[in-house]
Amino acid sequence: MKKRLFVKILVAVVFCLSIGGIGAIATQSSMADWYVTINKPSFNPPNWIFGPVWTVLYIMMGIAVALVWHKGFYHKWVQTALYHFGFQLILNAMWSIIFFGMRQPGWALIEISILFVIILLTIKWFKVVDKLAAYLLIPYACWVAFATILNFEIWRLN
DSSP states (O other): OHHHHHHHHHHHHHHHHHHHHHHHHHHHHHIIIIIHHSOOOTTOOOGGGHHHHHHHHHHHHHHHHHHHHTTOTTSHHHHHHHHHHHHHHHHHHHHHIIIIISOOHHHHHHHHHHHHHHHHHHHHHHHHHOHHHHHHTHHHHHHHHHHHHHHHHHHHHO
């Protein structure tokens, strides 16, 4: 039983980090030229902080989704929770593509606002299935809330 959970955690963490890699590719495409030229608020963190923070968050997301998945995909609540997770993960990757790849902070702000709501719904459904899984997503929700405010300020300043 524990071996199966470990395998699910490993698969889920690798998957989440891979999705994060898509966002990182889109981010790198604009970091050297576009992003350095736009106005940013005074509370904008240094660029080096984003990689480590996102890495930890993707690992926590992977563990969380594995805990839910481990409860059995046949269960309706597990399916609902996993569908929400998958949807928010797609939105997560899309934000980087819209903000950095397409260089559209306004559209990215709309997208990240939707992402934040879906994360909250995912936490709600994860809590139904596994409370620890839900709690593991709280730092992610907090970081996305901060990123939403940062996105708003970048859009406003530019």
